[in-house]
Amino acid sequence: MFFWVRIENMKSWILVFTLLAFVMNFASCDQLTTLQDEVVGFFSKDDVPAKNKKSSRAKKAPTESERKKTTAKKNENPKEEPAANSQDDQPANHASLFLKESKSNSSKKNQQGALLIKRKIGGIAQNVFQASLGTYLHYPEYLAFYDDQLKEKARVTLTAEALLVQEQLETNADSQDINTKSYLVAVWQKGQILELFRRQINADNTQSMHLLKSFEVNGTPYLLDKQRMALMLPDKIQFIDLANLDKINVIKDLPVANAEQALLVNNTLFVSRAGHLDLINTSDLELKASIRLARPFIILGIHQKQLIVGYEDKPELFSQVQIITLSEQKDQIKDIGALKGLGLALKQVKWDAQSSLLVGREADSLLQNGPVRLYSLNENRFLRGALSENTRLETWGFSQGLLITVTNNHIQSLKISLNQDVIKRAKVIDESLLNQKDQAPLAQIGAEKLIKDEYTLVLEKSADQGSDARKVVLLNDDRFVLFELAPGGQSHRLYGTTDFQNPELVLQEPQHNRPQLYDQVLPTPFGLLLHNRQDDSISHLDVDFSRVQTLPIGSHQVISWDAFSTELGEIIAISEKRKTRNPNAPAYSVSFYAMTSPSQGRLVRKIDFSERAFVFHISTEQILIATGKDLHLYSWKDLSDTSNSEPEAIETVNLVGIDFNAQAALLSPNKDRILYFYRDKGEPKIALINLLNTNLRSTFHDISLSKEMFLGSQFLNQGNTLAIPSFEGLQFYDISKTLNPKLIKTWPGLTHDIDIYNQGQSLCAAQGILGVICGDLSL
Numbered sequence: 001m002f003f004w005v006r007i008e009n010m011k012s013w014i015l016v017f018t019l020l021a022f023v024m025n026f027a028s029c030d031q032l033t034t035l036q037d038e039v040v041g042f043f044s045k046d047d048v049p050a051k052n053k054k055s056s057r058a059k060k061a062p063t064e065s066e067r068k069k070t071t072a073k074k075n076e077n078p079k080e081e082p083a084a085n086s087q088d089d090q091p092a093n094h095a096s097l098f099l100k101e102s103k104s105n106s107s108k109k110n111q112q113g114a115l116l117i118k119r120k121i122g123g124i125a126q127n128v129f130q131a132s133l134g135t136y137l138h139y140p141e142y143l144a145f146y147d148d149q150l151k152e153k154a155r156v157t158l159t160a161e162a163l164l165v166q167e168q169l170e171t172n173a174d175s176q177d178i179n180t181k182s183y184l185v186a187v188w189q190k191g192q193i194l195e196l197f198r199r200q201i202n203a204d205n206t207q208s209m210h211l212l213k214s215f216e217v218n219g220t221p222y223l224l225d226k227q228r229m230a231l232m233l234p235d236k237i238q239f240i241d242l243a244n245l246d247k248i249n250v251i252k253d254l255p256v257a258n259a260e261q262a263l264l265v266n267n268t269l270f271v272s273r274a275g276h277l278d279l280i281n282t283s284d285l286e287l288k289a290s291i292r293l294a295r296p297f298i299i300l301g302i303h304q305k306q307l308i309v310g311y312e313d314k315p316e317l318f319s320q321v322q323i324i325t326l327s328e329q330k331d332q333i334k335d336i337g338a339l340k341g342l343g344l345a346l347k348q349v350k351w352d353a354q355s356s357l358l359v360g361r362e363a364d365s366l367l368q369n370g371p372v373r374l375y376s377l378n379e380n381r382f383l384r385g386a387l388s389e390n391t392r393l394e395t396w397g398f399s400q401g402l403l404i405t406v407t408n409n410h411i412q413s414l415k416i417s418l419n420q421d422v423i424k425r426a427k428v429i430d431e432s433l434l435n436q437k438d439q440a441p442l443a444q445i446g447a448e449k450l451i452k453d454e455y456t457l458v459l460e461k462s463a464d465q466g467s468d469a470r471k472v473v474l475l476n477d478d479r480f481v482l483f484e485l486a487p488g489g490q491s492h493r494l495y496g497t498t499d500f501q502n503p504e505l506v507l508q509e510p511q512h513n514r515p516q517l518y519d520q521v522l523p524t525p526f527g528l529l530l531h532n533r534q535d536d537s538i539s540h541l542d543v544d545f546s547r548v549q550t551l552p553i554g555s556h557q558v559i560s561w562d563a564f565s566t567e568l569g570e571i572i573a574i575s576e577k578r579k580t581r582n583p584n585a586p587a588y589s590v591s592f593y594a595m596t597s598p599s600q601g602r603l604v605r606k607i608d609f610s611e612r613a614f615v616f617h618i619s620t621e622q623i624l625i626a627t628g629k630d631l632h633l634y635s636w637k638d639l640s641d642t643s644n645s646e647p648e649a650i651e652t653v654n655l656v657g658i659d660f661n662a663q664a665a666l667l668s669p670n671k672d673r674i675l676y677f678y679r680d681k682g683e684p685k686i687a688l689i690n691l692l693n694t695n696l697r698s699t700f701h702d703i704s705l706s707k708e709m710f711l712g713s714q715f716l717n718q719g720n721t722l723a724i725p726s727f728e729g730l731q732f733y734d735i736s737k738t739l740n741p742k743l744i745k746t747w748p749g750l751t752h753d754i755d756i757y758n759q760g761q762s763l764c765a766a767q768g769i770l771g772v773i774c775g776d777l778s779l
Contacts, residue, residue, distance in 0.1 A: 114732055114745035115763065115775045121482065121505070122469055123771025125406045128397030129165035131183075135397060135404050137411070138162035140771055141505065143187060145199060145209065150411055150463035153207040156197055157506050160189040167199065168226040184242070185209070186223050194221050196245065213245045222262040222269075224282055230269065232259035237271070239285055252285045263299045263307075268331040270307060272299050277309070277324070279331065291333060293322070300351035300358065305330060308351060308377070311339070317363055319345040323377065340380060346373065350398035355416065359387065359398050369393070374416070374455060379423065385455040402460070408769050415458040422452045469766040471712070473523055474500065474757040480764075481528065481545055482507060482772060483518060483753075490534075491515030496545030500757075510541060512548035519708065524563040526570055527598075531558045538574075540598045553593050553601050555579075560614040560665065568594040568604065568640060573615045573623070578608070590615050590625055592639060605639045605647070614665035626674060628662030630654050631691070655694055660687070664707050668719040673738065675722075677710040686710065686724075690738040698739055704728055712753035716760050721779060723763065725751035730765055732779060745779055 120140035129136040134147045143162055144155040167183040185197040196212040219233040228251065231238045237259055239251040259273040264282065271278040275296050279289045297309040300321065307324040319342050325335040346360030356377045362370040372387045382388075397404040403414040470492065471483035480500035484493040492515070495507035516539065522529040528541040530548070536555040541548050553572070560575040575590045586608035595601040611627035618624050623634045631653045638647035660678040667674050676687045686700035705726040713724045720736040721744070730747035753766040764774040 114730065114747045114778060115765075115773070116778055117773050117775040118762075119503075119505075119774045121507070121772040121774070122484065123767075124394050124408055124769055125411070126395060127162060128395055128404050128406060129162070130397045130399040130402070130404060131165070131167045132169070135413075136162075136165045136185075137406070138165070143209075145207065146411070146463070147207075148413075148461070150413060150461045154199060154209040156209045156211065158187065158189060158195075159503065160191045160193055162187055162189055164188040164221070166223045168223050170198070170226050184212075184223070184226050186221055186229065188217075188221050192217055192219070196242070213248075220260060220262075222264070224264060224269070228282075230262060232262065232271070232273075234258060237280070254280065254285060254287060256280075256287060261299055263302065265302055265307075265326075265330050270299060272297055272309070277333070279333070281331075288331070289333065291336070293336070294339070297322075300349065301353045302326075302330070303353040303356050303377075305334075307333075308353075310349060310351075313345060316349075317345050317347050318342065318349050318360065321358075321377070340377070342375060343382070344373065346375075348395065350396060352398045352401060352403075354399075354401045355418075357398075357416065359396060359403065361393075372396075376418075383418070383423065383454040384426070385453040386457050403457070410462055412462045413460040415460055417456045417458050419452070419454055419456065423454045426454060468769050469752070469772045470768070471518070471521055471753040472755050472764045472766040472772055473521060473528060474755045474764060475523055475543075477543075479543065479545065480505075481541070482766070483521070486515065489517075491517050494541070494545075494548065496541075498544060508545075510546050510548050512539075520558055520561070520711065522561055522563060524570070525565065526563075529561065529563065529572065531556070531561075538572075542598070549598060551595075551601065552599060553603075556591075559588070559612055560616075562615055562617045564617040564620075566594075566620070566636065566640070570595045571604070572601070573617065575613045575615045575625070577612075586610050588613050604642070607634075607639075607647075612662060614662070616667045616671075618671055624667070624671075625649075626665055626667075628655070628660060628676060628678070629658050631674075631694075653694060655689070660685075664710055666711070666713065669715050670719045673719070673735070677707055684710075688735060688738055688741060696738045698741055700724075700733070700741065703731065709752060712755075712766075714754055714756050714763070716756065716777070716779070723754055723756075725754050725765065730754065 123140050125137035125139055127138040129138070134145055134153070135150075137144050137146060138158070138161065142155050142157050143165070144152050147153050165185065165187050167185045170182045170184055180200065180202055182198050182200045185199050187195045187197065189195065193214070194217045195214045197209050198212055199207060199209045201207050217231055219231050222230045222232070224230060224239075227241060227243045229240050229242055231240060235255075235257050237254040237256045239254070241249040241251050256271065256273065256278055259271050259278070261272045263270045267282050268288070269280040269282050271280060275293055277291050277293055277297075278287060280286065281288050293309070295311060297311050298318075300308040300310050302308065305326045305328070307326055309322050309324065310318040311320040311322070313319050320339050321342065322339050323337040324333060325337065326332065327334050345363040346358075347363045349358055349360035351358045358375045358377070359372060360375070361372050364370075369392070371389065372393050374383045374385060374387050375381070376383050387393075392407045394406045394408065396406065401415060403416060405412050405414060468485040469482060470485050473481045477498070478500045479496070479498050481494065481496040484495065486493050494510055494512070496510055497505060497507055499505065516530070516532040516537075517534050518530040518539075519533040520531040527543045529551075530539040530541060531537075532539065536557050538551045538553060538556060538558070539548050540551050556574050557577040557579070558574060559577060562573045564571050564573075572593045572595060573590060574593070575588065578585065578587055578589050580587075588609045588611065589606050590609065590613055591606045592604045593601045594604050607625070609625070609627060611629060614626045616624040616626070618633075621636055623636055623639060625632045625634065632649040633651040634647065635650050638644055638650075641647070660676070660680065662676040662678050664677040665674060672691050674689050674691060676689070678685055678687065684703065684705055686703065688698050688700070690696040703724065703726050705724065709725045709727075713722060715721065716723055716732075720734065722733045722735050722741075724731045724733065727750050729749050730751045731743060732745040733741045734744050735741045747765070749767050749770060751765045751767050754763055756763050758776075760777075762774065762776050764772055766772055
C-alpha cells in the first residue's frame with residue numbers, strides 16, 4: 001500500500017540532512033534548523049504509487065530575496081535525496097531555496113530525431129484533383145470531396161497517398177430516385193493500389209462515398225467511361241469491363257508496353273510511353289498512330305486543337321513544353337511544333353486548357369517553398385502577378401479557368417484575370433530595351449507600367465482548412481479520439497475510433513447535443529470528461545466514443561480535476577473558481593462527486609481554499625490538493641465521511657520561497673515531483689519541485705507554450721523524461737535530476753497536445769493544421 005509519511009515521523013531524514021549540512025562547509029545552527037523545518041521530505045522514498053495514465057508537470061523562478069540568499073550562501077551545497085525510479089541529483093553550487101535554473105535550451109540545435117513517424121491523420125491537403133462540380137482534396141489518411149462552394153460534402157479513408165483521382169457520371173445507379181446522381185470514382189494510390197468508390201448526391205443535397213472495390217494493379221489506371229478502364233501495364237495496355245465489379249472481365253489486351261499516362265479526347269486516347277505518343281481509337285481499341293518525340297514527356301492537356309506536352313529534366317521537373325497541332329476531329333497529329341523553353345524549371349505544374357496558362361513552383365529557388373509562377377503559352381513567357389509573391393501555397397489545381405489553391409489556413413477558388421493592356425505595354429517595352437545599345441532609365445520609358453500586375457486573382461470562394469488538430473487522446477483497448485477546432489474557432493469537432501491500430505483507420509463522429517468548445521479533457525476508466533468553457537458544463541464521452549452527454553453536476557469553472565474509483569462508485573474531483581460576490585469568501589473550492597451513472601451523481605464533499613488549488617488522486621486512501629504555496633494531504637476516508645463536517649488535512653507542507661501565481665499543475669507518475677505552470681512578466685515558465693525534498697527546485701526557461709499545451713505534456717521513462725508540446729515543437733527533457741533538467745530531443749512543428757500508447761514506446765501529437773502524427777519514440 002502506498003502512503004505518505006508525516007513530518008513528525010521523519011527523524012531519520014532530518015538526521016541525514018543535518019549530517020550533510022555539517023559536512024558541507026560547516027553550516028550554522030540556524031541554517032540546520034531551517035533544513036529541519038523546511039526541507040524534510042513529503043513522501044516516504046520507499047512508498048511510491050503506481051503510474052497513472054495521465055501525468056503532470058510544472059516549474060518556477062527565484063525571487064529577488066532568494067537570489068540574494070544564493071549569493072550569500074554560494075559555498076553551501078545541499079544534496080538532494082534520490083527520487084524513486086530516478087538517478088541521484090547532483091548538488092548545485094547554491095544553497096538557496098531556489099536552486100540553479102535550467103539553461104538546457106541552449107543546446108536545442110543539437111537535439112533532433114525523437115520520433116519515427118508511422119502514420120498521419122488529417123492535416124494540410126497534399127494534392128488537388130478537380131472534377132465536375134467540385135474538387136477532391138487528398139489529406140493524409142483520407143480523401144474529401146468539396147462542392148463548388150468549397151464545402152466538404154463527403155470523405156473516405158485511404159490506405160496510401162492518392163496519385164490520381166478520376167470520376168465518371170453514372171445514371172442513377174442503384175437508385176430509383178430520379179433526383180439522385182452518382183459518380184464512379186477511381187482513386188489510384190501509392191503502392192499500386194486502385195480503389196473504386198461511388199459518390200452519391202441525394203435529393204436533399206447530402207452526399208456520401210463508399211468503397212465498391214479495392215485491388216492491386218501493376219500499372220496506371222485510366223477511366224474511359226463508367227464501364228471501361230484502361231490499365232497501362234509494363235508489357236501491355238489492358239482494357240477491362242467494370243459493369244460487374246464482382247466479376248471483372250478483360251475486354252482486350254493491346255501490345256503497347258511501358259505506357260505511363262493517358263488522356264481521352266473525344267474517341268481518341270492519347271498515351272505517353274518512353275518518348276512515344278500513341279493514339280488509340282476507343283471504339284475498336286486499336287492503335288491508330290504512333291510518333292516519337294525528343295525524349296520522355298508528360299501530357300499536360302489539350303487546348304482547342306493543340307495537345308500540350310512537357311519535357312522533364314528530372315521526374316516532375318519541367319523546363320520545356322511543346323505544342324502538337326491536331327486535326328479538326330482531334331484524332332490525328334497534324335504538326336509537331338517547336339520546343340519552347342520556359343526559362344525556369346518548374347515543379348507541381350498544372351495546365352489549364354481554357355486559358356492556355358500553366359502554374360508551377362520555381363524549382364531552383366533557394367527557398368524551401370519557392371515562388372509560384374504563371375506561364376502564358378500565348379505570350380511565351382511568365383506573367384507578373386500575385387502568385388509569384390506567394391510562397392505559402394502548398395498545392396493547387398487548375399482547370400477550366402478556375403485555380404484551386406491550398407495554404408496552411410485556407411482553401412480558395414480563384415479566377416485569373418489577364419490585364420491585356422499591361423501585357424501589351426510590357427511586351428513593347430521589352431522589345432524597346434532589347435533594341436537599344438545603351439538602355440534608357442526606366443523612368444524615361446514608363447517604368448510605372450512595368451511594375452503593374454499583368455494579371456489579378458479574383459476570389460470566388462474561400463474556406464478554412466479541413467482540419468485543425470488540437471487534442472488527441474489514446475486509451476487502452478485501442479481507443480483513440482481526435483479533437484479538431486472547427487472553422488471559426490467556436491467549437492471542437494470530435495472523431496473517435498476503437499480500432500486505432502488498424503491500418504485502415506476510420507474516424508467517426510459521436511452523437512452529441514450541440515457543438516462545444518472543450519478546453520480540458522480528462523481520460524478516465526469510464527470514458528472521457530470534457531469541460532466546455534463557454535458555459536462551464538462538463539460532458540461525458542463514453543468508452544465506445546459513440547455519445548457525448550452533459551453531466552448533471554452543475555456549472556463549474558474547472559481549474560483542475562481527477563477521477564478515481566471507490567466503494568462509493570466513480571468519483572470526480574473538481575477544483576474550480578467559486579462563483580461568489582462576497583469579497584471575503586474563499587475564491588476557490590475542491591468538490592468530490594460520486595457518480596453512480598453518467599446521468600446520476602451526488603456531492604460528497606466540498607473544501608474551500610483562498611489560493612488556486614490543484615487536486616490529485618494519490619492512492620485509494622489519499623488525496624493531494626496543491627496550491628502554489630502549500631501541499632495538503634487528505635485521507636479519502638475523512639473526506640467521504642459525511643458525519644465529519646470539516647475534515648482536516650493529515651499533513652500540510654508550506655513551499656517556502658514560492659513567489660508566483662500558479663495557473664496549472666501536474667504530478668509525476670511516481671508522485672515524487674510536481675510541476676507548476678505560471679507566467680513571469682507575461683513569459684511562460686515551468687517550475688519543477690522534488691517532493692522528497694521540497695527545497696530542491698529548478699525552472700524551465702525559454703519554452704514558448706500555453707497553459708493548454710502544458711496540460712498536454714506527458715511523462716515517459718518511469719517519470720524521468722518529460723515531453724512538452726510547444727509553439728516551437730515537441731521537446732523532451734531529462735528530469736531525473738531535479739536541479740539540472742536537460743533537453744535531450746526535439747521534434748519540430750507547432751504541437752498543441754500529445755498522448756502516449758504502446759506502453760509509452762509510441763506517441764501521437766496534435767499539430768494543428770498539420771493534423772496528427774503518430775510514431776515510435778527514439779530517446
